Amino acid sequence: MRTKKITTEEREKAFKSLRKSEVNEKQKLHVRYHVEDYETNDRPRRFLEAFAAILKHSNYRLALEHFIRVSAKCSRCAVTCQVYQATGDEKDIPCYRSELLLSVYRRHFTVGGMLKGRLSGKGWLTDEKIEEMAESFWNCTACRRCNRDCPSGIDHGLITHLGRYILAEIGIAPRALVVSTREQLEGATGNTSAIPVPALVDTLQFLEEDMFEEKGVTIKFPMDVEGSEYVFFPAVSDFLMEAETLMGIAAVFTATGDSWTTGTGYFDGINYGLFYSDRMLERIVKKIDAETRRLKGKKVLIGECGHASRSAKYFLPAYCGGKDAYPVINIMEYTWEVLKNGCLKLDPNIVTEVVTYHDPCNIARQGWIIDKPREILKAFCKNYVEMTPAGQDNICCGGGGGTVSIDEIRPYRTTIGGKLKADQIRATGCKYLVAPCANCKKQLRELVEDQGIDCEVVGLHDLIYKAIIFDDALKVKTPDESEKMEKE
Amino acid sequence: MEQLLDFSKGPLFRLTFAIMVLGLARIFVLDLYEAYRAYRRAGDKTLPWKQITLRSLTWLFPVRQVFKNRPVYSVFSILFHIGLLVVPVFLYAHVILWKDDLGFGIPTLPYQWAYGLTVLTIVSALALIIGRAASRSSSFLSRKQDYLWPVVLLIPFVTGFICAHLGVGPRTYQFFMLVHILAAELIFVLIPFTKIAHCVLMPLSQFIANLAWKFPPDTDEKICITLNKKGEPV
Ligand code: HEM
Ligand code: SF4
Numbered sequence: 001m002r003t004k005k006i007t008t009e010e011r012e013k014a015f016k017s018l019r020k021s022e023v024n025e026k027q028k029l030h031v032r033y034h035v036e037d038y039e040t041n042d043r044p045r046r047f048l049e050a051f052a053a054i055l056k057h058s059n060y061r062l063a064l065e066h067f068i069r070v071s072a073k074c075s076r077c078a079v080t081c082q083v084y085q086a087t088g089d090e091k092d093i094p095c096y097r098s099e100l101l102l103s104v105y106r107r108h109f110t111v112g113g114m115l116k117g118r119l120s121g122k123g124w125l126t127d128e129k130i131e132e133m134a135e136s137f138w139n140c141t142a143c144r145r146c147n148r149d150c151p152s153g154i155d156h157g158l159i160t161h162l163g164r165y166i167l168a169e170i171g172i173a174p175r176a177l178v179v180s181t182r183e184q185l186e187g188a189t190g191n192t193s194a195i196p197v198p199a200l201v202d203t204l205q206f207l208e209e210d211m212f213e214e215k216g217v218t219i220k221f222p223m224d225v226e227g228s229e230y231v232f233f234p235a236v237s238d239f240l241m242e243a244e245t246l247m248g249i250a251a252v253f254t255a256t257g258d259s260w261t262t263g264t265g266y267f268d269g270i271n272y273g274l275f276y277s278d279r280m281l282e283r284i285v286k287k288i289d290a291e292t293r294r295l296k297g298k299k300v301l302i303g304e305c306g307h308a309s310r311s312a313k314y315f316l317p318a319y320c321g322g323k324d325a326y327p328v329i330n331i332m333e334y335t336w337e338v339l340k341n342g343c344l345k346l347d348p349n350i351v352t353e354v355v356t357y358h359d360p361c362n363i364a365r366q367g368w369i370i371d372k373p374r375e376i377l378k379a380f381c382k383n384y385v386e387m388t389p390a391g392q393d394n395i396c397c398g399g400g401g402g403t404v405s406i407d408e409i410r411p412y413r414t415t416i417g418g419k420l421k422a423d424q425i426r427a428t429g430c431k432y433l434v435a436p437c438a439n440c441k442k443q444l445r446e447l448v449e450d451q452g453i454d455c456e457v458v459g460l461h462d463l464i465y466k467a468i469i470f471d472d473a474l475k476v477k478t479p480d481e482s483e484k485m486e487k488e
Numbered sequence: 489m490e491q492l493l494d495f496s497k498g499p500l501f502r503l504t505f506a507i508m509v510l511g512l513a514r515i516f517v518l519d520l521y522e523a524y525r526a527y528r529r530a531g532d533k534t535l536p537w538k539q540i541t542l543r544s545l546t547w548l549f550p551v552r553q554v555f556k557n558r559p560v561y562s563v564f565s566i567l568f569h570i571g572l573l574v575v576p577v578f579l580y581a582h583v584i585l586w587k588d589d590l591g592f593g594i595p596t597l598p599y600q601w602a603y604g605l606t607v608l609t610i611v612s613a614l615a616l617i618i619g620r621a622a623s624r625s626s627s628f629l630s631r632k633q634d635y636l637w638p639v640v641l642l643i644p645f646v647t648g649f650i651c652a653h654l655g656v657g658p659r660t661y662q663f664f665m666l667v668h669i670l671a672a673e674l675i676f677v678l679i680p681f682t683k684i685a686h687c688v689l690m691p692l693s694q695f696i697a698n699l700a701w702k703f704p705p706d707t708d709e710k711i712c713i714t715l716n717k718k719g720e721p722v
Pocket of ligand 2: 144
């Protein structure tokens with residue numbers, strides 16, 4: 001799939017920086033995103049020290065050694081990358097982006113490179129190069145689509161991931177992500193949206209009342225119930241912005257009667273560590289493990305969120321016990337299962353408009369969750385259409401890799417990152433664009449607004465909430481009555 | 489001239505061939521060793537073996553990929569590789585050279601096939617160079633070796649073709665034969681140290697790209713200690 005290159009005006013808009021020039025000077029950094037003040041002296045040396053420490057204690061050397069040897073510079077990734085497709089700027093070709101870091105590795109961490117460097121006296125890591133990396137690695141949405149088209153198997157997403165990690169170690173990381181992560185790990189509320197527990201409890205009670213009014217059924221958000229089958233971690237922002245999704249999930253559990261709970265000790269699935277620092281990734285994943293342990297839960301259940309699902313699914317085993325780690329499932333896997341079992345009934349006459357499904361990169365790229373949400377949707381949406389390409393080859397919403405949380409780069413995301421996606425959405429003519437991911441939803445809403453596309457971005461469980469049919473036995477008159485029944 | 493030819497056919501051939509084989513074996517084993525270390529350190533040792541195998545095979549025999557991305561370039565690339573791998577190994581004139589050393593022979597290419605494949609390889613090498621130079625993204629990425637390799641690889645094909653099919657006089661024949669052999673030997677020596685190492689590393693690519701995401705546990709603490717960041721706020 002190809003798209004038209006952006007116009008000069010669009011380019012100006014997308015790359016306009018809101019940063020003041022004094023800040024740029026002080027931070028020695030000409031990037032578009034905001035960065036907290038950091039030690040600017042001696043950046044190359046500190047970059048190399050951080051790089052060396054990371055190489056020593058992690059597995060990245062394996063990939064770097066292999067990638068510097070096999071890279072064939074065939075430029076197929078240029079055709080694949082939605083960013084390069086939109087900007088047409090050669091510096092956005094995935095292979096070039098990766099080469100920025102690979103060349104540092106080659107020059108400073110391989111014998112051949114060090115010898116060559118000594119002899120020629122050239123190729124030292126410079127401040128300019130660090131600035132170029134700081135810009136380039138945050139232009140990429142880490143969607144990893146380019147890996148699918150690389151004959152040499154180079155994973156540019158992995159290189160971007162590592163590059164951002166090293167930069168973060170010397171203090172260069174988007175402020176939006178750092179501040180949220182700080183609140184999550186060290187703040188009073190312990191979550192990225194800074195929601196205090198009383199506010200959370202209030203919100204959920206309020207939603208319970210709403211649901212009772214709308215459905216005539218008592219639907220609960222069980223809190224701190226020890227020994228539940230599932231301990232629930234949605235992207236915490238859902239509590240503020242995606243009430244319908246949460247209500248849909250609660251409704252499904254009410255219909256099936258399975259035990260699930262949200263813990264007041266920790267209830268945030270978001271993990272920005274995946275986007276800028278493995279050290280934070282590890283710390284956040286461990287919080288999920290600790291809360292599940294505290295509640296004596298059996299499984300970790302992640303809400304509608306791509307990166308939250310991936311960071312739990314792939315990194316809970318990595319950091320918290322390998323084979324013995326808690327199993328992780330995404331809510332859509334659960335809903336699919338109960339739909340197949342016949343425990344969930346959906347009315348096929350409610351959602352009659354055109355519906356399409358956007359694959360969040362973090363759950364689709366590796367082939368983890370692709371067909372299940374589609375089967376759910378097709379079970380009750382009359383007018384389901386596909387986007388092409390989809391599934392493992394899907395196109396990123398344009399806000400991947402944490403970029404969606406950086407508000408100051410919205411023009412970049414909606415004119416460049418999401419351009420190809422916008423073309424795709426337009427072609428479907430959909431009314432509902434289902435995006436089961438907190439990040440994709442935010443980005444897609446901004447995208448359809450800025451690009452003037454007329455459709456509504458929703459979660460999968462938002463539609464389920466509309467169409468769910470409850471057994472008559474569940475339909476009690478008042479909350480008091482239901483409490484009585486529970487007691488019995 | 490005759491002595492030089494004999495030398496390059498004999499000792500020099502054996503030496504350069506050994507450099508290639510040992511060099512390739514070295515990087516292959518190093519790659520595997522690094523993979524073994526990564527696997528041992530990884531906290532999560534499950535790998536999607538089925539997907540890795542399928543994707544590796546897909547790229548080793550990229551028939552399904554051809555028309556998805558850069559189709560013309562891909563077709564020439566595949567033809568080029570078939571020529572590169574088939575002609576030198578199965579050419580009648582080459583097989584008889586080793587037959588005495590090895591004590592056994594392998595099937596050989598019929599004359600017309602050898603002729604056709606050689607021409608095809610030469611044409612596709614030229615097409616690859618043109619394709620690289622003509623594509624904006626490709627030429628932007630290319631290093632010197634990316635242009636030089638098809639050229640260097642062409643030399644044995646062109647000189648071999650001259651010797652085998654053009655009926656040149658004995659002196660000219662000897663000259664081109666010498667260039668043919670020396671060029672091939674240069675290629676042998678360069679292979680392990682350049683991107684052509686992909687001929688042994690490619691099958692490991694998908695495996696390594698997957699394994700690299702399997703992080704070792706407790707790196708947070710170790711890196712904090714190494715970088716003197718213990719207790720530092722986020
Ligand atoms: C086992 C066998 C091999 C496999 C699977 C393989 C695979 C590949 C792939 C996937 C590419 C990059 C994609 C492309 O440009 O189409 C490539 C490029 C290349 N290969 Fe191989 N290769 C093999 C053996 C060899 C050998 C033995 C040579 C030379 C002696 C060679 C020379 C080249 C060259 C020169 C290129 C770059 C072509 C260009 O200019 O774009 N390959 N190979
Ligand atoms: S990961 Fe996605 S955005 Fe980044 S370079 Fe690859 S295709 Fe482009």
